Amino acid sequence: MSAAADALGILRLLAATVFPSMLGRALGRSEGDWMPLVLVTVAAATDYTDGMVARRAAIPSRHGALLDNLADIVFVLAVTGAGAAYGLVSWLAPGAIALAFVTYAVASARRSDTAWRPARSRVGHAAGIVNYGLAALVAAAACPLEGGIARTVRPAGFLVAAINLAAVLERLASRQPPRAPASPS
Numbered sequence: 309m310s311a312a313a314d315a316l317g318i319l320r321l322l323a324a325t326v327f328p329s330m331l332g333r334a335l336g337r338s339e340g341d342w343m344p345l346v347l348v349t350v351a352a353a354t355d356y357t358d359g360m361v362a363r364r365a366a367i368p369s370r371h372g373a374l375l376d377n378l379a380d381i382v383f384v385l386a387v388t389g390a391g392a393a394y395g396l397v398s399w400l401a402p403g404a405i406a407l408a409f410v411t412y413a414v415a416s417a418r419r420s421d422t423a424w425r426p427a428r429s430r431v432g433h434a435a436g437i438v439n440y441g442l443a444a445l446v447a448a449a450a451c452p453l454e455g456g457i458a459r460t461v462r463p464a465g466f467l468v469a470a471i472n473l474a475a476v477l478e479r480l481a482s483r484q485p486p487r488a489p490a491s492p493s
Contacts, residue, residue, distance in 0.1 A: 313362035313372055316354040320379035323347045324386035327447075331390045334450035344447035351383045352440050373426060377416075381409045384439045388465070391446035396458065397465030401442060404469035404476075408435055411479040429482075432475040435468075442468040 327347050334341030355376070362372045388402040415427035442464055449458040 310362055310372055313358045314375055316358035316361065317372075317375040317379040320351045320354050320383045323351045324379075324383040327383070327386050328390035328393070331387075331394065331447070331450055335394055340450050340452035342451055344450045345444070348387065348440070348443045348447040352444070355380060355440070377409075377413075377426065380436065380439075381405075384443055387443040387446050388439070388468075391442075391449075391461065391465070396446055396449050396461045397442070398462065398469070400469045401465035401472075404472035405435075405439055408432065408472035408475045408479075411476050415479055415482075427479075429475065429478055431471070431478045435472045435475040438468050438471050 327344060330341070330343045330347060334344050358372075358376055362376075384405055385402050388397060388405060391397040392399045392402055412427060412429075412432055416425060419425045419427050442461075445457065445461045445464050449461050451457075
């Protein structure tokens with residue numbers, strides 16, 4: 309079972325490698341294309357299920373959590389980076405996502421003596437969810453849909469950047485030593 313969970317992470321890595329070219333092809337077609345949205349859906353589904361599959365494994369993979377995190381960041385950065393390259397979102401979004409991931413990885417490494425132990429946080433978890441939401445909007449902007457999805461992607465990118473930067477600030481604030489009690493006057 310742990311091999312199945314690892315395979316889901318590898319599938320996300322493969323989706324990350326083809327997404328930029330699929331987005332470019334879809335944006336270049338006057339009628340758009342559904343393939344970028346299919347790739348994001350597959351990536352989100354594999355992210356959702358790989359943890360459940362891994363927890364059911366009799367012998368969990370030693371590198372499963374690390375592979376899951378790596379697959380997530382590579383996929384989200386491939387999508388948001390491609391979105392920025394095609395002018396759908398500001399480069400601030402993938403930059404903030406990358407910075408949030410680096411601070412998460414550093415905090416996790418500090419917690420891990422032998423095996424990877426994620427340094428979870430509420431804001432960081434929310435950032436991970438909205439990162440996939442932004443990925444879906446970037447992909448949907450290339451779909452043959454009526455409406456103004458493309459107009460919502462750029463503002464959503466700024467919101468996602470703000471949430472990721474809040475995760476960075478939360479992580480940095482948690483490293484501060486506790487304040488000494490105020491001395492009585």
